[in-house]
Amino acid sequence: MEIKHGLHLSQRPALIMTQRLQQALKLLQVPTLELQQILKNEIVQNPLLEEVDDIVESEDQAKLDGEENPLERLEQEPEPEPNAPEGDGKEEIDWTDFMQDDFDKSYLPQTEENTEFFEKVPVRRDSLNQHLTNEIHLLSLSDEDLALAEILIGSLDDRGYLATPLEDLAELTGASVAEIERVLVIVQTLDPPGIGARNLRECLLIQIKAKGQEGGLAWRIVDEQFENLKNNKRADIGRALKVTPEQVQEAIDSLSQLSPKPGLEVSDEEVKYVVPDLLVERVDEQYVVLLNDKNVPRLRINQAYEAVLKGQRKVDATERDYIKGKLNSARWLIQTIEQRRRTMIKVMTCIIAEQREFFDKGIQFLRPLTLQQVARQIGMHESTVSRVTTNKYVQTPRGVFELKFFFSSGLSTDDGEDVSAKTARDRIKNLIAEEDPKDPHSDQKIAEVLHADGLNIARRTVAKYREQLKILPARFRRRV
Numbered sequence: 115m116e117i118k119h120g121l122h123l124s125q126r127p128a129l130i131m132t133q134r135l136q137q138a139l140k141l142l143q144v145p146t147l148e149l150q151q152i153l154k155n156e157i158v159q160n161p162l163l164e165e166v167d168d169i170v171e172s173e174d175q176a177k178l179d180g181e182e183n184p185l186e187r188l189e190q191e192p193e194p195e196p197n198a199p200e201g202d203g204k205e206e207i208d209w210t211d212f213m214q215d216d217f218d219k220s221y222l223p224q225t226e227e228n229t230e231f232f233e234k235v236p237v238r239r240d241s242l243n244q245h246l247t248n249e250i251h252l253l254s255l256s257d258e259d260l261a262l263a264e265i266l267i268g269s270l271d272d273r274g275y276l277a278t279p280l281e282d283l284a285e286l287t288g289a290s291v292a293e294i295e296r297v298l299v300i301v302q303t304l305d306p307p308g309i310g311a312r313n314l315r316e317c318l319l320i321q322i323k324a325k326g327q328e329g330g331l332a333w334r335i336v337d338e339q340f341e342n343l344k345n346n347k348r349a350d351i352g353r354a355l356k357v358t359p360e361q362v363q364e365a366i367d368s369l370s371q372l373s374p375k376p377g378l379e380v381s382d383e384e385v386k387y388v389v390p391d392l393l394v395e396r397v398d399e400q401y402v403v404l405l406n407d408k409n410v411p412r413l414r415i416n417q418a419y420e421a422v423l424k425g426q427r428k429v430d431a432t433e434r435d436y437i438k439g440k441l442n443s444a445r446w447l448i449q450t451i452e453q454r455r456r457t458m459i460k461v462m463t464c465i466i467a468e469q470r471e472f473f474d475k476g477i478q479f480l481r482p483l484t485l486q487q488v489a490r491q492i493g494m495h496e497s498t499v500s501r502v503t504t505n506k507y508v509q510t511p512r513g514v515f516e517l518k519f520f521f522s523s524g525l526s527t528d529d530g531e532d533v534s535a536k537t538a539r540d541r542i543k544n545l546i547a548e549e550d551p552k553d554p555h556s557d558q559k560i561a562e563v564l565h566a567d568g569l570n571i572a573r574r575t576v577a578k579y580r581e582q583l584k585i586l587p588a589r590f591r592r593r594v
Contacts, residue, residue, distance in 0.1 A: 137446075138453070139501065141450055141454055143502075144505075145389070145505050146410060146506075150409055150411065153410060153413065156447060160440050160443060162415055162419055162443075163413050163414075163416065166414055240380070241381075242380045242381070245380045249304045261287075262289060262297040263297050263300060265286070265287060266301050270309065271377065273376070273377045274306070274317075274376045275310075275313075275317070275377070276310055280294050280295060298310055307320055308321045308324075308372070314374055319336055321372045331355070331357060331362075332365040332366075332368050334355055335369070342354070346592075348362050390514055391405070391458065391506040392404070392406060392458060392508040392509070392517075393509050394462070394511070403462045403466065413451065415441070415444055415448075419437060457494070457502055458502055458506075461488060461499055461502045461503065464491050464492050465517070468487070472520075473511070478540065480534040480537045483521050485499045502517070522534045522535045538579060541564065541567075542560055542579050543583055543585070545563060546560075546580075546585055551591070553592075554588040556587075557574075557576045557587075557588070560576045561573045564576075
């Protein structure tokens with residue numbers, strides 16, 4: 115059989131990721147705060163877009179549906195004659211198209227003359243390095259010690275631990291190890307306590323010393339019995355230090371109040387607030403879904419270009435092509451935003467229908483749900499639902515949740531109904547919260563209790579969920 119190269123033409127449907135399609139997918143995925151900034155940038159770049167405060171959705175929707183498409187009129191109407199008059203100037207102008215508020219002074223808020231307005235100045239948070247440097251400059255140190263202290267501060271990691279060996283710092287600075295260690299003791303007196311430690315044991319000792327408890331039982335446990343403390347061998351600690359189990363328990367409770375990573379108490383990261391993209395409110399016996407887009411700019415086509423679109427103004431071909439392109443882009447953006455709005459509401463409405471018991475009764479009744487189930491019910495692709503639920507939050511009568519919260523795998527029960535994995539984690543958390551501190555439940559005991567309640571779950575699954583909840587094993591939860 116002879117094999118040779120050849121060219122063949124064929125026609126087949128294919129999805130091409132055009133620039134507009136990429137823009138639509140991006141707008142669908144971004145949260146509301148980011149969408150607000152994107153639309154403001156579009157208003158600046160596209161002169162045919164304008165922001166309005168109050169618009170009638172029915173009229174805008176009629177324009178989007180093509181009842182009066184200015185682009186079609188622009189293509190159908192002939193070009194005006196070169197010598198044709200541009201108008202006799204007697205046509206009455208409707209200024210309301212240009213001034214939406216009619217410059218009504220009564221619309222302006224009335225304020226007292228003596229009212230003071232304070233500018234909102236953003237608060238800048240210092241980093242750990244800046245915080246400690248400011249502190250060290252308040253001390254009376256020689257220039258040599260101050261230079262070494264700044265190098266030590268610069269060698270701390272985010273936890274506040276000294277990450278560089280003293281020998282390497284001595285080689286870098288030319289100072290002796292003894293000199294660097296002497297300055298390190300000064301750095302360890304800075305706030306927050308525990309800064310400059312080389313390991314967890316030293317970090318705890320520094321904090322105990324700062325509280326004035328040096329030499330006490332907590333100090334002795336960390337200084338002399340640190341390995342037994344890590345392994346929670348309280349009986350061995352009591353025998354070695356010749357104290358009662360109750361005293362050991364009290365000292366360990368005081369140690370639990372210390373910070374193992376003191377550097378994280380000083381962070382230059384700004385607090386990130388969650389702004390819900392959707393609102394769910396209960397009206398009588400029904401749940402109503404609303405889009406939280408009150409701060410998102412409302413867009414429409416700028417009416418100032420109506421004369422150009424109707425052919426009443428003489429413009430060259432380049433200007434007409436520019437306006438046609440911007441008009442096309444503006445209409446596409448407005449349609450995309452409206453489609454995003456409908457899609458998000460449709461997805462959230464489907465989630466409420468599937469998780470109705472959760473909204474009525476609580477997390478114990480959260481059902482297993484997948485993206486594929488929602489996509490099949492609303493007639494969309496699974497990737498579209500994934501984009502809608504990514505990095506978006508909803509405010510409900512039961513609190514603020516990420517949309518991904520409502521999707522989870524399921525565990526089988528004896529009655530044949532599946533239970534959400536989040537429900538299982540909540541039940542494990544409640545069992546541990548209600549256990550006897552002197553005899554905490556092991557993972558096997560928790561699995562047996564859940565089995566008795568009809569939930570089929572393995573011990574290793576209990577251990578996995580417990581670790582996700584950041585709960586220690588039973589031997590570390592045991593108290594005297």
